[in-house]
């Protein structure tokens with residue numbers, strides 16, 4: 001695997017392989033099986049797979065979240081080599097943001113709810129870094145996990161607004177054996193918290209099985225009280241239409257409903273989602 005740290009070097013590399021299809025997997029490192037499934041998907045769909053590891057400071061709305069984000073570069077490199085990833089792009093902050101000039105965006109209602117409401121500026125930070133990566137790499141395909149479902153919708157909208165030809169591919173959530181959605185942030189849970197946190201998924205599954213016997217409000221209360229009983233602090237639970245991402249009050253407002261949640265386990269903030277119907 002080639003490890004490339006500068007834009008000039010990756011541009012040179014890309015000139016040599018431009019006839020081939022390029023798959024791009026952007027990450028912030030602390031790679032887990034979910035990330036590796038994106039690499040595998042890219043390898044089956046494209047000729048050259050490029051993975052980036054860049055902890056994007058401008059998408060963190062809390063400094064302690066940025067400071068505490070797990071950094072496991074040596075292990076990440078080993079995992080990528082095992083997957084036969086072709087290139088690891090490892091730019092630093094001044095390479096990615098040579099000036100202070102950042103773009104602002106209007107993604108409409110998909111970006112103002114849930115993560116957009118609870119993490120001000122987060123999606124603008126994600127959009128800036130993804131736009132920059134797309135301009136540098138000009139990938140044929142880019143792969144994103146569905147755990148960050150709203151991010152995936154924002155990236156699709158960004159691509160549409162910028163009229164880019166890159167095809168955005170969403171890949172299913174990978175879960176730990178107990179059901180906890182895989183996340184780099186899981187590294188920061190204690191072993192006990194990591195086991196206990198599977199209650200997030202189990203409660204979502206219970207809601208999926210029983211939703212028709214409750215109102216949306218009751219289902220939300222059930223979720224929040226299950227989280228509190230486990231000693232966690234629920235931040236939000238929303239039921240929303242899968243396409244518009246707009247929260248619903250009554251089940252009959254959509255024919256394709258997902259539950260979206262954010263829960264604090266100790267000082268680690270976890271998100272998850274599940275199709276309800």
Ligand code: PAF
Nearest residue numbers: 026027028056126129148
């Ligand atoms: O999902 C992530 O890890 C990040 O938001 C991404 C897409 C790599 C952008 O920094």
